Amino acid sequence: GNSVTQMEGPVTLSEEAFLTINCTYTATGYPSLFWYVQYPGEGLQLLLKATKADDKGSNKGFEATYRKETTSFHLEKGSVQVSDSAVYFCALPYNQGGKLIFGQGTELSVKP
């Protein structure tokens, strides 16, 4: 089955700093790739997704590009805000239509 490796945290940034959270995957074929976000005390929310190679997913100023050459799906944001403080999870399906496999999560803390 497929697997994912995610950059360890925690990551602490100042407001308006640039964010990158690394995610690499191992997969058969070209599955959809996802970033989920978990705010304190809440469940997971879908942040963005990409369904095929070279796709760019984007939402709320966050972006990630599906790169098959480097098997990566790094999450980026040009200028983070305090409200972006959360745990971010990279994920992909174990196989088509089945369970999601998640990275271990990267905790982001943004200071004013």
Next chain:
Amino acid sequence: EAGVAQSPRYKIIEKRQSVAFWCNPISGHATLYWYQQILGQGPKLLIQFQNNGVVDDSQLPKDRFSAERLKGVDSTLKIQPAKLEDSAVYLCASSPLSGGRSTDTQYFGPGTRLTVL
């Protein structure tokens, strides 16, 4: 559109007691998932239903965990008896079908935080 609903949000029990969690998926979503998220880790699948049938329960500790989805809508996850290591957040998710198969995008509920003392 209403999201995935779960209850209770929090539960504290002593070891060897039993506990049950409830999930109501997004209306029309045929596939329902239960995940266990231990502190500091990503969620891991416990069981996947499609309608009222089990698709994957390979990671469910069947000696103590059980789940059902009798009418293909709501689902209940039970732990009996609970152990200390069951302390976690239990997340329910759902996804619609497309072409007869579950889509890859899953929508999560707020979770139930279980503490076993």
